[in-house]
Amino acid sequence: MQITISSGKTLDGSGEENLLRTLKKGGIYLASSCGGKGTCGKCRLKIVEGRYRTAPSGKLSSKDTASGIVLACQTFPESDIVLDIPKESHIVVGDVLEMSRVSDLLASFRSSGGSLSPLVEWVRLRMDPPTIDDNISDLERLRKNLDAVGCENMRFPHGVIASLADSLREASWHIQLGYTEGPEAVMVKPVSRCGKAGLAIDIGTTTIVLYLVNLDDGSLVDACSTYNSQIRIGDDVITRIVYATESGGVAELQEIVVNDLNTLLLSLAEKHGVRLDEIESAVVAGNTTMTHLFWGLPPGYIREEPYTPTVNFFPLWPAKTVGLKIADLAPIYTMPCVASYVGGDIVAGVLASGMHRRSGISLFMDIGTNGEIVVGNREWLVTAACSAGPCFEGSGIRHGMRATEGAIEAVAIDHSTLAPAVRVIGNGPPIGICGSGMIDAVTELFLAGALDRKGNFIIERAPGRIREGDEGLEFVIGSNGGRDIVLTEVDIENILRAKAALFAGVSLLLKKVGLALDSIERVYIAGGFGNYLNVEKAIVMGMLPDLPRDKFRFLGNTAIAGAYLCLLSAEKRAEAEEIARKMTNVELSVSKRFMDEYLSALFLPHTDTSLFPSVENLLEKI
């Protein structure tokens, strides 16, 4: 039987095999934390066509059932099937873009003399077993052996001691002991058991990314990502903070995000045969609210004047504190935050960019849900947040998606016929459109005269291609089988708002620090745009400042990149703390001038075209 995913792929199924399993065989991972028992309710699918049998589930409403929503693990095809995978069910495992980007990062870390110094250090001990004449306790014996190698005053948490007697004997007294700062013991295992692994985690408001890293050589084993399920509480940080102030809200939000992480972890562990209880450390990067929620700290005071987080510089706490399913006592390092609206993700971004080590002035823009900007050099760093919204991560856009396989990442539009040509990540049929594709599409439509400067469609320009849809006018960018992928006027409004917030943030921050645009030596662009962001088009749209193109560097997801570097290296952790201490936060949202700048930037490219001389030139030519 054929199982066709409406976004294009077709797999071989069987009446004896549930859909979760069939999809997994085809490399399509769905969220599932119960391992296919039908109890977690995460692997939701919509059956569009075909006959199937499925078990009833308390996790599905009658409305769900009526509209063909099923749990993949409980559903068996009885004919050929066409199905839709909702965004939130989808986990991306084995992201090739991430893999290649990380190998560059590791190479540059190594070439600049970086050496591996993860959070957990290991010492090997060959101990004499006890005898009737030397029967001191196991812990005293261990301490004596540690003292002999200069490892003194080790702190032993209960969890290490609870299994110590058996661990020592199973290892025939030839052990390796992992410890973290304190020094505090993390785990004891036989010397024969090798392979050290750690996690780098980026908890975005919209997207969660997780790297499984080989700590023997620093290489990336695999990368995976999913949407942050907290989205079901609300798209933005503020809604979640409000929710967290209700009784049980913090615990619920924490559980949601930890569940997401554990779901990703379980997929990776299964794929790579990794023992979760031997993953020895993790680094978490997130904005201040996401970080607080991950640790179960009430974030309420973040949004109340005077906007104080509970913690900016987090102690190392063990994984079991939050229920992350790695070694119980694995230390989790949290990327330090700067202020309520400037978090560890930005500190990680600056670290990954290296701007904090350059003498020239750089501009760093992280184009995520919150839209943070940093200006500075190795002497000083100033930062601001500008609430861009989640549209470039695919949220709030009709056919928006993250920059993963199936996303339209680049769009060219024929200026006379308006015929679009697209590039799709993975080169398969398109499923949706990601941030870089959106920027291309809007800019191309504008340059082709199909959008006016306010972002409204000029329908007369191409009545065939611009059509009336459910939500007003829309443009068909691509199609896949019978399904059109469109960009609506509402989508474009959202995109313009996001780019306006970013540009307004950059303008105002530069004014605040008294810098002219041309004093910027380099612009670093971060965000989950996939391979690639067309800087030229982003400038035409008015999202990026009109600077010589060779000043721009596109870095991808820098939050996870910075977390990855900190997982590898104590030096990088020290740098991150230095960055966080040095960075000054400027509050933009309270400023009336920000609103003025924002309104001016809502046009294509801007109300004040003199700010975009190269775009003015280009438009004149057309």
Add this chain to the structure above:
Amino acid sequence: MQITISSGKTLDGSGEENLLRTLKKGGIYLASSCGGKGTCGKCRLKIVEGRYRTAPSGKLSSKDTASGIVLACQTFPESDIVLDIPKESHIVVGDVLEMSRVSDLLASFRSSGGSLSPLVEWVRLRMDPPTIDDNISDLERLRKNLDAVGCENMRFPHGVIASLADSLREASWHIQLGYTEGPEAVMVKPVSRCGKAGLAIDIGTTTIVLYLVNLDDGSLVDACSTYNSQIRIGDDVITRIVYATESGGVAELQEIVVNDLNTLLLSLAEKHGVRLDEIESAVVAGNTTMTHLFWGLPPGYIREEPYTPTVNFFPLWPAKTVGLKIADLAPIYTMPCVASYVGGDIVAGVLASGMHRRSGISLFMDIGTNGEIVVGNREWLVTAACSAGPCFEGSGIRHGMRATEGAIEAVAIDHSTLAPAVRVIGNGPPIGICGSGMIDAVTELFLAGALDRKGNFIIERAPGRIREGDEGLEFVIGSNGGRDIVLTEVDIENILRAKAALFAGVSLLLKKVGLALDSIERVYIAGGFGNYLNVEKAIVMGMLPDLPRDKFRFLGNTAIAGAYLCLLSAEKRAEAEEIARKMTNVELSVSKRFMDEYLSALFLPHTDTSLFPSVENLLEKI
């Protein structure tokens, strides 16, 4: 309606009030961890006479129900009732003996220049609240304030930070922070909330004792005790170790003992209006196995050659580790152990006796279930254990009980008529007989010619008083209403075994260290004997060596006394560690000579009467 406890007391009851409540009003505490919901199954009673209504319970077998066993919290009288309280249901709260003994201990601690230095130290901080110009995170603000008073590098466990934001604001930034060694934060509370409390805990194989201590002045708020419910797994340490090696055994034994402690705690908290989550620290004393089980450490290797405990010197671990219902992060100090069969209870005992500070040689005997002996002075300490058995704590003796209200603690027997005269703790009707009463009774029966030297009744001596019972011959010591309190020949056999083990231990240990009896300057006797132990009679019985009577000091329960001292003082904790390091353990049980000594000591007073010249004299006179 009248509720009569068969041991003597009568209370007013009502058909509207369950028996648990009625008993509590009358000062009789039953074990209950569910607070009277009928779910824990601990408050078992036997209804001997009268009508009642009760709810069915899954915690009762059909055999229980048939024999009148009910849960007190689910049972309401419908007529006058006569009931029996099983030993294991009974909690003793507000032990007057303990109260007076502790006040002596505290006075002597003070007079020897001891000052209070509990496990948790406190620092008071008046912090400036955050403003928009000074909105660093709460933790950074706290650290700044701590630095200003010289309290640097504090470690902050997650539990302190999880509630930090609210704690600081509720206290209007005027707080006290408690911390323990590390330094590591334990809790934050408003300066206005005063009253510091801690716990001293003695986990005996048979009996559990708990002190609630006021840490502002060191005074005892209350003392309470109960049987160790692990008894239902087995009376002795070995049975429990074997049980612990089965799957889930360690966790079950740990849960049982922690439940007992929490049951005691809840009774105390209710009686004194104490907030459990503000009890800031605890000290636990127990033998090595009890200590391992309390911490959930597998004790299996304790009884396998070469007899290695997992830990002798325990780190401080927080209360939540074991589920003790005091402040989550309250540090628990564990009295250090010496070896597999010489535990923290003995170290506590030596500490309480002060023998480790004297230049003359002392003999210390702890007459508990295991029967430990220490010989030494401030230079050296040698110890041995001799498995006396639990009979002096009331276990394994027909009408045996602990030295609490209602126990016959002293017995005199008219040498011609054999009529007994008894003294009862609390001066009410007798419920049973405790260790000191047993020693008196056996000795008096022997001196009166009603027992031969092997401990057999000479029935001809008093056919009326010595009678045939269910388990052979027995002697009626007292009676209460219609119920006789007897000592059976089986009981006497058990008592002789216990005293023989103790005496054999003392003899052999002295021989091993090459000391004659008369080099002993002082003999300290420890054990849960209540007020009092008649040394003269214990010597006649052959339990204690025949030394001048003024060399003996009776100290009561020294395990809890030592734990109490360590709760008060860092100096005492250091002394305890010094004692544990200094003490040498001698393994007696493996020695053939021990068996010889034991068999010789099974007589009254001993096969070799030359060892007991004063007793020989006395017997000649009679």
